[in-house]
Amino acid sequence: MNTEQPFSAVPTEPVSTDPVDRVINYHVRTKHHFHKYARSLGFLDWANQPNPFRRFEGARLVRLPLLANDEEPQSPSYDAMYQRDVVSSRLLTTGTLSRFFELTLGLSAWKKAGESEWALRNNPSSGNLHPTEGYVLLPPVDGLDLTPGLYHYASKEHGLELRADFPPNQISRLLAAFPPGAFLFGLTSVHWREAWKYGERAFRYCNHDVGHAIGSARIAAATLGWKMALLDGIDQNSLAMLLGTHRTEDFHAVEPEHPDCLAMVWPYENLKRESSFVKRDVPDMPLFLDQGVVKDLAIGPWHGKANALSREHGVHWDVIDEVAEASWKVSSEQLMVSTGASVTNYASQSTNDAGPSAGQVIRQRRSAVSFDARTSISAATFFHMLQRVTPLADHAQSDRPMPWDVLPWDPAIHLMLFVHRVEGLPPGLYVLVRDPKKLPLLQQSMNPELEWTPAPGCPGELPLYWLFQGDAQRLAVQVSCHQGIAGDSAFSLGMLAEFEGRLRQGGPWWYPRLFWEAGLVGQVLYLEAEAAGVRGTGIGCFFDDPVHEIVGIKDLSIQSLYHFTIGGPVDDDRLMTLPPYHHLKGS
Numbered sequence: 001m002n003t004e005q006p007f008s009a010v011p012t013e014p015v016s017t018d019p020v021d022r023v024i025n026y027h028v029r030t031k032h033h034f035h036k037y038a039r040s041l042g043f044l045d046w047a048n049q050p051n052p053f054r055r056f057e058g059a060r061l062v063r064l065p066l067l068a069n070d071e072e073p074q075s076p077s078y079d080a081m082y083q084r085d086v087v088s089s090r091l092l093t094t095g096t097l098s099r100f101f102e103l104t105l106g107l108s109a110w111k112k113a114g115e116s117e118w119a120l121r122n123n124p125s126s127g128n129l130h131p132t133e134g135y136v137l138l139p140p141v142d143g144l145d146l147t148p149g150l151y152h153y154a155s156k157e158h159g160l161e162l163r164a165d166f167p168p169n170q171i172s173r174l175l176a177a178f179p180p181g182a183f184l185f186g187l188t189s190v191h192w193r194e195a196w197k198y199g200e201r202a203f204r205y206c207n208h209d210v211g212h213a214i215g216s217a218r219i220a221a222a223t224l225g226w227k228m229a230l231l232d233g234i235d236q237n238s239l240a241m242l243l244g245t246h247r248t249e250d251f252h253a254v255e256p257e258h259p260d261c262l263a264m265v266w267p268y269e270n271l272k273r274e275s276s277f278v279k280r281d282v283p284d285m286p287l288f289l290d291q292g293v294v295k296d297l298a299i300g301p302w303h304g305k306a307n308a309l310s311r312e313h314g315v316h317w318d319v320i321d322e323v324a325e326a327s328w329k330v331s332s333e334q335l336m337v338s339t340g341a342s343v344t345n346y347a348s349q350s351t352n353d354a355g356p357s358a359g360q361v362i363r364q365r366r367s368a369v370s371f372d373a374r375t376s377i378s379a380a381t382f383f384h385m386l387q388r389v390t391p392l393a394d395h396a397q398s399d400r401p402m403p404w405d406v407l408p409w410d411p412a413i414h415l416m417l418f419v420h421r422v423e424g425l426p427p428g429l430y431v432l433v434r435d436p437k438k439l440p441l442l443q444q445s446m447n448p449e450l451e452w453t454p455a456p457g458c459p460g461e462l463p464l465y466w467l468f469q470g471d472a473q474r475l476a477v478q479v480s481c482h483q484g485i486a487g488d489s490a491f492s493l494g495m496l497a498e499f500e501g502r503l504r505q506g507g508p509w510w511y512p513r514l515f516w517e518a519g520l521v522g523q524v525l526y527l528e529a530e531a532a533g534v535r536g537t538g539i540g541c542f543f544d545d546p547v548h549e550i551v552g553i554k555d556l557s558i559q560s561l562y563h564f565t566i567g568g569p570v571d572d573d574r575l576m577t578l579p580p581y582h583h584l585k586g587s
């Protein structure tokens with residue numbers, strides 16, 4: 001993603017004070033155009049490259065056990081993970097917590113070239129800059145040898161730093177309405193890490209990465225038989241208080257963290273035993289927290305001061321602070337979710353128990369840096385991948401297949417697919433309508449002359465339409481900032497978000513949420529590609545409006561937010577690969 005160019009000046013326009021207008025202004029301003037990229041430094045200030053590892057100096061670090069891949073808790077087969085009621089739920093122990101963090105935000109390898117060495121993680125990140133930080137709020141749990149409180153995950157050490165000792169009775173009050181054994185998992189972003197390289201467009205990339213991390217956490221939870229749901233009813237001030245990002249004294253003169261989201265993770269079997277499988281007997285769970293208890297908890301005591309990540313910041317990108325503020329979630333809603341079972345994804349009817357384990361697929365995930373322009377996939381594999389990213393839109397949240405049960409909203413992202421090498425499917429442009437109710441909206445937003453033909457050979461329940469036939473390789477490359485990976489693959493795609501309507505109706509905080517959903521789609525595709533013996537790559541660099549012009553999108557009703565590509569990878573064998581935790585061996 002080294003494609004961004006030096007910026008040319010963008011005049012500062014008088015901006016409305018309406019937060020939705022401010023967010024839209026940011027979005028429009030950070031579009032890449034053929035003749036002009038969104039503003040960035042235009043070169044890499046290596047002397048100030050941000051440290052990808054945050055630590056809180058003075059906070060006690062509790063190392064999590066480094067578990068071998070074949071040690072307990074082992075993961076089920078990749079396919080079994082998508083099956084209903086197949087994976088039995090694990091108790092919360094240091095072992096299961098260790099596995100959860102390893103598969104969510106842990107290291108997957110180190111790469112070495114000459115003198116340089118850098119870590120890769122199980123979650124991807126634009127430019128490998130890893131702006132996302134993870135937190136866990138642990139209640140008192142029998143058999144879990146960790147003080148109750150808030151911890152920050154230190155990925156290089158694979159340990160938890162105790163940020164706050166919250167009184168156990170207060171944590172129990174906070175979690176009283178949740179299933180037994182539930183704990184909170186939170187994400188924050190250091191915007192500076194992405195802004196250092198990508199300038200103004202960085203807020204978008206940070207939120208893609210949050211979406212990927214929501215996906216990696218939901219999937220890691222599934223390997224342990226746990227469920228997870230975003231507590232999207234809470235306001236962002238409460239989130240800041242709970243995760244400690246509001247504590248300016250702990251971030252004095254260093255890069256702040258932006259609180260993104262909080263999720264509840266819980267073992268599912270406890271409930272299965274306690275409820276009678278009759279749907280109405282399955283208890284509801286809030287997707288919000290008691291603000292009074294959050295305020296009490298925020299008193300602490302707190303520990304640790306955040307480390308500085310760069311020596312200096314040459315340029316400060318004010319528009320990132322501006323959009324972060326405009327999209328701040330000020331409201332709280334009393335959303336509820338059933339704690340019932342998630343249903344099998346369409347694509348999971350036949351389980352391949354003999355296939356690779358979920359852990360193996362997660363750990364081997366990598367972004368392809370180039371594709372061979374040869375490898376094709378079968379139509380069956382292609383449809384299977386699309387089924388995995390298609391939630392059952394009319395179902396209640398808890399009835400949607402994993403990982404779509406994590407998001408408390410109907411799908412708002414649809415896929416525009418450039419099919420290059422799918423055996424049995426004519427090359428051309430296709431659209432997957434992830435929520436069939438939205439077909440009219442998509443059709444109205446696009447060129448009215450397009451014909452929406454159901455894709456040939458496509459399983460009946462998959463809302464996949466064929467718009468154009470023809471070779472779309474050059475077009476895909478051209479609109480993806482001239483990156484060959486969009487055309488040399490089996491297929492690539494743009495993620496079309498229901499945009500202005502969602503923001504105006506739902507509020508400006510829908511802006512990050514749309515990127516989260518896109519990131520989650522990307523995370524599922526990364527793993528699907530690995531499981532199918534090919535490889536994927538996220539594409540954050542694309543020319544926004546030229547993408548829209550392909551299907552005649554003329555306004556902001558639909559906007560493409562993220563691209564992705566899947567095909568036969570070509571490895572860079574100049575790089576040496578080292579095991580993920582080799583630096584900890586013997587320590």
Ligand SMILES: Cc1cc2nc3c(=O)[nH]c(=O)nc-3n(C[C@H](O)[C@H](O)[C@H](O)COP(=O)(O)O)c2cc1C
Pocket residue numbers: 001120121123124125126127128205208209212365366367368369483485537538539540541
């Ligand atoms: C949101 C996002 C955007 C990305 N955009 C691009 C891109 O435009 N071009 C590219 O070659 N790689 C892109 N990548 C891939 C990253 O460079 C890659 O995830 C990172 O280097 C870490 O490597 P890994 O995925 O193998 O762990 C993107 C990844 C993400 C998550």
